[in-house]
Amino acid sequence: MEQLYPQAATELQHRNPFELLIATVLSAQATDASVNKATPALFQRYPDAFALAQATPEEVEPYIKTIGLYRSKARNIVLLARRLVEQHGGEVPVDKAKLRALPGVGWKTATVVLGAAFGVPGIAVDTHLTRLAARLGLSAQKDPEKIGGDLERLFPKEKWVFVHHALILFGRYRCTARNPKCQDCPLYSDCLSKGAW
DNA sequence: ATCCCGAGGG
DNA sequence: CCCTCTGGAT
Numbered sequence: 001m002e003q004l005y006p007q008a009a010t011e012l013q014h015r016n017p018f019e020l021l022i023a024t025v026l027s028a029q030a031t032d033a034s035v036n037k038a039t040p041a042l043f044q045r046y047p048d049a050f051a052l053a054q055a056t057p058e059e060v061e062p063y064i065k066t067i068g069l070y071r072s073k074a075r076n077i078v079l080l081a082r083r084l085v086e087q088h089g090g091e092v093p094v095d096k097a098k099l100r101a102l103p104g105v106g107w108k109t110a111t112v113v114l115g116a117a118f119g120v121p122g123i124a125v126d127t128h129l130t131r132l133a134a135r136l137g138l139s140a141q142k143d144p145e146k147i148g149g150d151l152e153r154l155f156p157k158e159k160w161v162f163v164h165h166a167l168i169l170f171g172r173y174r175c176t177a178r179n180p181k182c183q184d185c186p187l188y189s190d191c192l193s194k195g196a197w
Numbered sequence: 198a199t200c201c202c203g204a205g206g207g
Numbered sequence: 208c209c210c211t212c213t214g215g216a217t
Contacts, residue, residue, distance in 0.1 A: 068213040
């Protein structure tokens with residue numbers, strides 16, 4: 001039987017909100033696996049926001065060399081830590097708007113962190129979900145926040161995490177950007193594109 | 198060789 | 208809206 005989804009989605013493996021936040025920001029343009037690999041040394045050297053806030057981006061760079069975008073990311077996470085110290089007592093705020101206001105934290109990252117660090121359910125919209133929403137006509141706009149809200153309204157809160165994972169995998173491996181596997185697609189009748197990508 | 202899990206800036 | 212950043216996946 002054909003394997004529907006190649007490798008099981010890896011996950012960020014971190015312990016506290018600070019680590020989760022930093023790891024999530026870092027994972028924007030890298031795989032979870034490479035983030036998990038680079039991160040232990042980083043957090044041993046900079047265990048909390050206070051430690052990281054005192055570092056310079058140049059000092060941090062070596063720790064995340066293997067992660068994409070390391071130059072801007074090194075700067076980003078240092079600025080992020082400084083804002084955490086200055087505005088939130090070194091803690092990660094449990095508030096989507098406050099998270100969203102942090103440098104390097106967009107809507108998707110804020111939603112993921114809230115879920116992973118504090119168990120707050122939410123549907124984090126990435127490019128896969130954006131594409132899926134467009135093809136299924138679930139959301140007229142491309143704004144991730146709008147799409148996330150539409151999706152969340154469509155399903156009961158207890159299902160959000162499941163729905164999120166299912167749709168992400170479906171979008172990534174089946175309803176792909178190019179050459180989507182439309183054969184036997186269970187959503188074909190609801191699709192606005194119908195193979196006309 | 199080409200594409201891209203996202204954020205910020207133009 | 209479009210672009211860039213950049214290592215890694217395909």
